[in-house]
Amino acid sequence: MRPGGADTDRAAARQRIRATVDSIPPGRVATYGQVAAEAGLPGRARLVGRVLSELPANSELPWHRVVGAGGAIAQRPGDGPSVQRRRLRAERVRFRPGGRVDLAASGWEPEA
DNA sequence: AACATGACTTTCT
DNA sequence: TAGAAAGCCATGT
Numbered sequence: 001m002r003p004g005g006a007d008t009d010r011a012a013a014r015q016r017i018r019a020t021v022d023s024i025p026p027g028r029v030a031t032y033g034q035v036a037a038e039a040g041l042p043g044r045a046r047l048v049g050r051v052l053s054e055l056p057a058n059s060e061l062p063w064h065r066v067v068g069a070g071g072a073i074a075q076r077p078g079d080g081p082s083v084q085r086r087r088l089r090a091e092r093v094r095f096r097p098g099g100r101v102d103l104a105a106s107g108w109e110p111e112a
Numbered sequence: 113a114a115c116a117t118g119a120c121t122t123t124c125t
Numbered sequence: 126t127a128g129a130a131a132g133c134c135a136t137g138t
């Protein structure tokens with residue numbers, strides 16, 4: 001076989017992204033860039049968004065714990081921000097006036 | 113192969 | 126507060 005093939009790399013990257021998202025504890029949120037960096041893919045925040053966009057509706061992955069830079073709720077296709085906001089509020093995630101997540105209080109601090 | 117698009121981020125005007 | 130610009134890059138046409 002050809003270890004290190006491009007296809008394999010992309011598949012592995014997406015798997016690491018999913019694993020990272022899955023490791024975000026309830027009540028905490030991480031930004032796209034943060035998830036990418038934790039997954040060993042610095043600078044590829046977009047790839048994270050891509051992976052999440054392809055998740056099946058019944059996915060167990062806590063996609064709602066991923067927000068944009070500065071705690072902004074991302075504009076998702078076909079659905080308003082209210083869905084994600086509700087799910088986060090249900091986990092006691094703190095919000096700041098303006099509708100952003102309070103990263104200082106509820107941001108994810110991954111353990112080394 | 114060129115071009116467009118997108119659940120992104122950061123910096124500079 | 127807004128917009129442009131430049132990074133990033135997988136996918137689809």
